[in-house]
Amino acid sequence: MTAAIALALGAVIGVLLGLLGGGGSILAVPALVYGVGLDIAQAIPISLIVVGTAAAVGALPKVRARRVEWRLAGIFAAAGIPATFAGSAVGRLLPQPVLLLGFAAVMVLAAVRMLRDTEGAGIACRRTDSGIDWRRCTSRSIPAGIGVGLLTGMFGVGGGFLIIPALVVLLGVQMPIAVGTSLVIIVANSATGLAAHLGAGGIDWVVTGLFAGAAIAGSLVAGHVGTGMDTGRLQRLFAYLVFTVAAYVVVDTIFLT
Numbered sequence: 587m588t589a590a591i592a593l594a595l596g597a598v599i600g601v602l603l604g605l606l607g608g609g610g611s612i613l614a615v616p617a618l619v620y621g622v623g624l625d626i627a628q629a630i631p632i633s634l635i636v637v638g639t640a641a642a643v644g645a646l647p648k649v650r651a652r653r654v655e656w657r658l659a660g661i662f663a664a665a666g667i668p669a670t671f672a673g674s675a676v677g678r679l680l681p682q683p684v685l686l687l688g689f690a691a692v693m694v695l696a697a698v699r700m701l702r703d704t705e706g707a708g709i710a711c712r713r714t715d716s717g718i719d720w721r722r723c724t725s726r727s728i729p730a731g732i733g734v735g736l737l738t739g740m741f742g743v744g745g746g747f748l749i750i751p752a753l754v755v756l757l758g759v760q761m762p763i764a765v766g767t768s769l770v771i772i773v774a775n776s777a778t779g780l781a782a783h784l785g786a787g788g789i790d791w792v793v794t795g796l797f798a799g800a801a802i803a804g805s806l807v808a809g810h811v812g813t814g815m816d817t818g819r820l821q822r823l824f825a826y827l828v829f830t831v832a833a834y835v836v837v838d839t840i841f842l843t
Contacts, residue, residue: 588622589796595621596636596797600804603640605820611637612696614801615689615742616831620838622793626685627678630742631783632794636801637744638776641769643805648766655759655767658711661724662749662767663774665731666738670775673739674782686839689741693832699747700825711757726756734771738779744772 595617603611614636618629648654677685711723730752734745746768753764783789 588793592618592622592793592796593800596800597804599636599797600640600801600806601808602824603636603801604805604808604810611640612693612743612747612828613831614797616693616835618793618797619686620834622797624790624793626682626689627783628790630674630677631780631789632797633742634738634776634780634783635794635798637742638773638780639798639802640805641744641746641772641776643802645766645769645773648769651766653762653766654770655763656770657720658723658727658753658757658759659767659770659774661727662731662734662771665728666735666771666775667778669732669735670739670778671782673736673741674779675739676736677740683839685740686835690832690835690839692737692741692743693828693835696743696747697825697828697832699751700821700828711759723757727752730756731771735775735778738775739782742779742783744776746772 599611599614599617602613611633614633615626615629618624618632619626622629624632645654680688730748734748734752737743737745737748749768749771750764753759753767754761759767
């Protein structure tokens with residue numbers, strides 16, 4: 587029964603990833619905790635595998651199209667990698683109810699970002715005659731990288747819902763470049779988070795294989811057949827679903843356990 591549930595929920599997460607191009611993985615941890623019956627410490631590394639693999643698949647065409655700002659991705663990763671290890675260490679010290687409530691807060695933040703269009707652009711990375719203004723850009727990129735790394739380590743999320751606004755709104759990176767750069771950052775942070783959680787042990791590799799495999803397959807199929815769908819409307823509906831799941835997590839954690 588557990589195997590069937592893992593396959594079904596993994597496929598659902600994968601379909602959401604394929605249709606939306608990201609964001610669907612925010613439901614991976616709740617699906618594993620409430621659907622499969624894992625505790626959050628077991629669910630986080632599985633979520634990181636799904637997040638990292640999906641980001642890597644999505645990044646490949648961006649790399650080929652040269653839509654990745656590698657130096658900026660390196661700055662984010664350099665700041666985020668140690669923060670990811672720190673986040674995973676903090677997460678292991680916190681009781682599960684506290685982690686679940688924190689994760690619910692992250693879900694609400696993600697849903698709010700999905701409902702808001704990324705408008706305007708910052709100027710920190712605005713190109714001068716000699717290229718990007720790296721002195722201004724770096725000073726603003728490092729705090730953002732640390733914040734995303736902490737979230738990745740603690741909760742097993744990729745943080746794309748924060749990276750994209752940071753790159754576009756705060757730093758002034760063009761959206762096509764921001765998407766590709768964000769995917770590369772997510773791959774680096776997810777791999778780091780997985781390494782940190784592997785050291786803690788306790789991963790159910792059977793469930794991991796079933797869930798991640800179904801998610802990857804669902805993502806590829808949905809990405810192929812869903813190209814003509816209204817992704818804006820889907821994203822809004824998905825945001826409301828995330829709000830609903832976050833509310834359930836809060837109610838279950840505070841009142842039902």
